[in-house]
Every structure is written in C-alpha cells, then in structure tokens.
Amino acid sequence: MSSPQHDPARRPAWSPSRNAIGLWTAEGVLGSLFWVVVVVLLEVFLPLPTWLAVLLPVLVVVEAVVTIGLRPRLRYRVHRWEVTDEAVYTLTGWLSRTWTLVPVSRIQTVDVTRGVVQQVFGLATVAVLTASSQGTVRILHLEADVAARVADDLARRAETVRDEAT
Numbered sequence: 001m002s003s004p005q006h007d008p009a010r011r012p013a014w015s016p017s018r019n020a021i022g023l024w025t026a027e028g029v030l031g032s033l034f035w036v037v038v039v040v041l042l043e044v045f046l047p048l049p050t051w052l053a054v055l056l057p058v059l060v061v062v063e064a065v066v067t068i069g070l071r072p073r074l075r076y077r078v079h080r081w082e083v084t085d086e087a088v089y090t091l092t093g094w095l096s097r098t099w100t101l102v103p104v105s106r107i108q109t110v111d112v113t114r115g116v117v118q119q120v121f122g123l124a125t126v127a128v129l130t131a132s133s134q135g136t137v138r139i140l141h142l143e144a145d146v147a148a149r150v151a152d153d154l155a156r157r158a159e160t161v162r163d164e165a166t
Contacts, residue, residue, distance in 0.1 A: 015077075021073060026073055026120075075094050086104060090139060098139050105161045108131055111151070113125050114144065
C-alpha cells in the first residue's frame with residue numbers, strides 16, 4: 001500500500017474491491033426498478049399520447065442498460081486510491097474526474113463506515129477527515145479487512161507526524 005515516491009501527477013495504484021461492481025450493479029437495479037414503477041403508474045393512471053407511452057419505456061430500458069450494464073464496470077476502471085508514506089491519493093468520477101491528494105500531516109481523523117448494502121457485499125469506506133475546506137476524503141468500497149488495515153495505518157501515521165511536529 002505504500003510507495004517510495006511522491007509524484008502527484010501519477011495515477012493512484014489501487015482500484016476498489018471487485019465486489020464494488022456488484023454493489024453498483026445492485027444500486028442500478030434498484031434505481032431502474034423505481035423508474036419502471038413510475039412509468040407503469042404513469043401509463044396506467046394518465047392518458048398519455050402514444051409517442052410518450054412508447055418513449056418512456058424505451059428511456060427506462062436505456063437507463064437500465066447504462067446503470068446496470070455499463071456504469072458499474074466503468075466506475076471500477078476509473079476509481080482509484082493509494083496511500084503512500086506522505087499522502088492519501090484518490091481519483092473518482094467517471095464523467096467529471098476528481099483527483100485528491102491529502103498529506104498525512106493534514107489528517108485529523110480516520111473512520112471506517114459500512115452501509116447496509118456495503119455490508120451485504122463485504123465492503124467498507126475509509127473516510128479521512130482533514131483540516132481543509134474540502135472536508136472529508138473517502139476511499140470507497142474496499143474489502144472490509146483492507147479498509148480496517150488502511151484506517152489503522154493512516155491513524156498511526158497521522159499520530160506519528162503530529163508527535164514529530166510537537
């Protein structure tokens with residue numbers, strides 16, 4: 001998990017857990033089911049013009065293909081993270097990309113969270129709280145044991161840096 005170099009221009013080394021694909025797929029299924037229910041209710045209870053009655057189901061199918069079939073795999077390919085001796089790096093987003101570097105010296109607290117759906121997939125998120133205006137940086141969807149080790153390592157490093165500064 002540690003790299004000897006501090007090169008902010010490079011891509012972080014690690015992807016989220018492969019189980020994140022399943023989690024994102026499940027979220028896509030739930031979202032698509034919501035839109036199916038909405039369209040069915042609209043078509044049953046409202047007199048829609050024929051073109052709209054045809055277009056809405058087509059749009060729901062397109063949305064389902066994207067959110068279930070494409071987006072989870074694409075997100076897996078583009079979300080990255082890494083912890084080095086000096087910093088925490090994250091790279092997130094699949095349309096709008098956000099690259100974040102948090103120096104270990106700026107870390108105030110490190111938390112591990114496990115939402116209900118994450119627990120089903122054995123995942124956890126490491127939240128790194130800093131003193132900056134950006135607030136918390138999250139390393140999403142790591143294996144739960146990896147998240148615990150990363151959080152413990154970061155907390156120890158941050159404490160060591162604070163002790164050296166005083």
